[in-house]
Amino acid sequence: MAPARALHPAITDLKHVVGDDGVLFRPEELLLYEYDGSIERGAPECVVFPRTTDEVSHIVRLAHRHDMKIVPRGAGTGLSGGSIARNGGIVLAFARMNRIVELDIENERAVVQPGVVNLDLTHAAEKHGYYFAPDPSSQKACTIGGNVAENSGGPHTLSLGVTVNHVTGMTVVLPDQVGSVLRLGSKCAQTPGYDLTGFFTGSEGTLGIVTEIIVKLIRLPEKTATLLAIFDTIESAGETVEAITREGITPAALEMLDGWMLRTVEAATHAGYPLDSGAVLLIELEGLSEAVEEQADAVARVCASSGAREVRRAKDEREQALLWAGRKNAFGAIGRVAPSYYVQDGVIPRTKIAATLRKIEAVSKQHELVIGNIFHAGDGNLHPLILFDVRDPVQTQHAIAAGNEILEFCISVGGSITGEHGVGMEKQDLMCRLFSTQDLIVMRMLRDAFNPAGALNPNKLLPSTKSCRELSGIAPDWLARAAAPKELA
DSSP states (O other): OOOOOOOOTHHHHHHHHHOGGGEEOSHHHHGGGGOOSSSOOOOOSEEEOOOSHHHHHHHHHHHHHHTOOEEEESSSOOSSSTTSOTTSSEEEEOTTOOOEEEEETTTTEEEEOTTOBHHHHHHHHHTTTEEOOOOOTTTTTOBHHHHHHHTOOOGGGTTTOOGGGGEEEEEEEOSSTTOOEEEEEOSSSOOSSOOHHHHHTTSTTSSOEEEEEEEEOEEOOSEEEEEEEEESSHHHHHHHHHHHHHTTOOOSEEEEEEHHHHHHHHHHHOOOOOTTOSEEEEEEEEESHHHHHHHHHHHHHHHHHTTOSEEEEOOSHHHHHHHHHHHHTHHHHGGGTOSEEEEOOOBOOGGGHHHHHHHHHHHHHHHTOOEEEEEEGGGTBOOEEEEEOTTOHHHHHHHHHHHHHHHHHHHHTTOBSOSSSOOTTTSTTTHHHHSOHHHHHHHHHHHHHHOTTOOBSTTOSSOOHHHHHHHHOOOTTHHHHHHOGGGGO
């Protein structure tokens, strides 16, 4: 019989902070926390569920005392391995910090704990005629804290901006020996000094632990119009995105699905997508009634002149919801046709959409893997879904290689490796392709100002010395140089 697993000495101390039911440590209890929405894996030594900022601060002090790392975690829907404990330590799960602390409708603000589900905030605000704009496809499950960590977007952020544009303040616990608490920003639109609220948003849990967030609420539009533009080729659809931009129209949402993807989605959701088309654009306009009607007519004309064989307009809210159900449930529809998929998150200039889609098709053929395309076409944020069988190690390696090739192409045309999913542990090495040595040194210096011991979300976001040396020829001493700023003079 195998010897019993030794209980970490921190477990008892942690239970004193959050209660016996607030700490998981048995192997079978930890299984759920070994993964997120990526293909990475990593087991923590324990999972702790705080309820307040004070408890988080106390947990940080205990982690410091026991020399344990901390990985903050929301709903675990992330797609880059950001909430996985890569080398043990504590997973700090925010499922119990899920209160909407305040709805300040007069000031168009909400104060929430990090475990509040994205869509729950909108439902709460809708009763007062408002909503929360960032709407990732996982908004039924993902949390505001996770959205802040990854600077998430969503289909309806094209005209209003991603999470960083909707966060005006936050409470943060630092990973020092006393668990210092910072309160950044406020309900005001502007605060003096450095924009630390913006700096912490998108930092992927590597700077501090966010325990309370002040967000903007947006008034519900007077009118919305949802159009489905149908194309015989994906190239025509891509060119239409650029044409709409030239027309001076910024839709609330502008999404694209290629032919394979839309057929897969239609089989699962029956949203009304045409099965014989090469691609569709899902376009939503919102605002004052007169402006929406004018823009809807203009968009229909642009689509027709750019090669759309048909432009349909949803007749009512039911049809609008059905079209969006197809888009929002697209990732789930993949489960009907493949055991696993690897989703990427590259960003490109809108003018490079057609060329990038051709590259993705070539990568698909090269690796003999099906790749479906569904993405935020309006801001060039691609989400190619690479289908593979995770039980087959050869297919898995091909899927990873295909993803890297797509992201490297995005970089080559002036784009980026992530628009909203984050770098996490999946794309660290590619940071060396995207940024210069000096860029990475400055990033490391900034991180070390808040997290000098690497106690928070270690080995995430920033690349290792070895990977930079192998991929880009960056000097192997760049990490040491970052830790000694005087040498940079």
